Amino acid sequence: MVGTAIYNSFFHSLTKLPGSFLARISSLPSFYHACKGDRHIWLWQQNQIYCDPNEAMFSSPGANNDFHNMKTNAKSPKLYDIWMRNEHDVGTLSCTDVVMYAKKRRILSLAFTDQSMKAPGTFMARHIDCWNELLLADRVEGSEWSTPRDMLVCAEYLLFDVFGGLCFGKDFQTKEPGENLLKESLYYTVS
Numbered sequence: 001m002v003g004t005a006i007y008n009s010f011f012h013s014l015t016k017l018p019g020s021f022l023a024r025i026s027s028l029p030s031f032y033h034a035c036k037g038d039r040h041i042w043l044w045q046q047n048q049i050y051c052d053p054n055e056a057m058f059s060s061p062g063a064n065n066d067f068h069n070m071k072t073n074a075k076s077p078k079l080y081d082i083w084m085r086n087e088h089d090v091g092t093l094s095c096t097d098v099v100m101y102a103k104k105r106r107i108l109s110l111a112f113t114d115q116s117m118k119a120p121g122t123f124m125a126r127h128i129d130c131w132n133e134l135l136l137a138d139r140v141e142g143s144e145w146s147t148p149r150d151m152l153v154c155a156e157y158l159l160f161d162v163f164g165g166l167c168f169g170k171d172f173q174t175k176e177p178g179e180n181l182l183k184e185s186l187y188y189t190v191s
Contacts, residue, residue, distance in 0.1 A: 001026075004025075004026070005025035005026060008024055008025050008026075009021075009024060009025055017050075017051060018050040018051050019046065019050050019051070020046060020050070023046070029042075030042075091104075092104040092105065092108060120166055123162075123165060123166070124162055127158065127161055127162050127165070127171075127175075128158070130175070131154070131158045131175050134175060134176070134177065135154070154175070156186065157174040157175040157183070157186070158175050160172055160174050160175075160182070160186055161173065161174055161175050174186060
């Protein structure tokens, strides 16, 4: 831990950027504010005090792709090792070995191409638009408000319909008003 603090203080490539000394030598301040629930406010305050977020954070998709590219020389920190149950339980997100990560990522890249990620977009947009119309149709006359409802249940119905269409090619129509046997079974399945 002392070695990491010394490395981060003097030799790391981001050492030249201004910032809090404690945040530079360890991730404890970030962890503390994450536990407190105000990490986003703390980061904003640090950016106001020390620098613009574009100097130390990656705020564009291009920068994110450059940093997490297969050809980058960045290595995942040892922090990711805590997610593994044992040395044989290596997932794509918890892998710190560069060679093994490249193999796992190569397999996943076949499934997550730009085309495969954009393909269900219009299908999902159609379901979401229908869901919004159904939510707005229940407005009380003469008011901008609708009758109270449990939005968790409404969102579960939407997800069930979307996943049904994506996985099975069948719209289960649980988000539609009226009786549907799947609405009851969904409640028992999710519970």
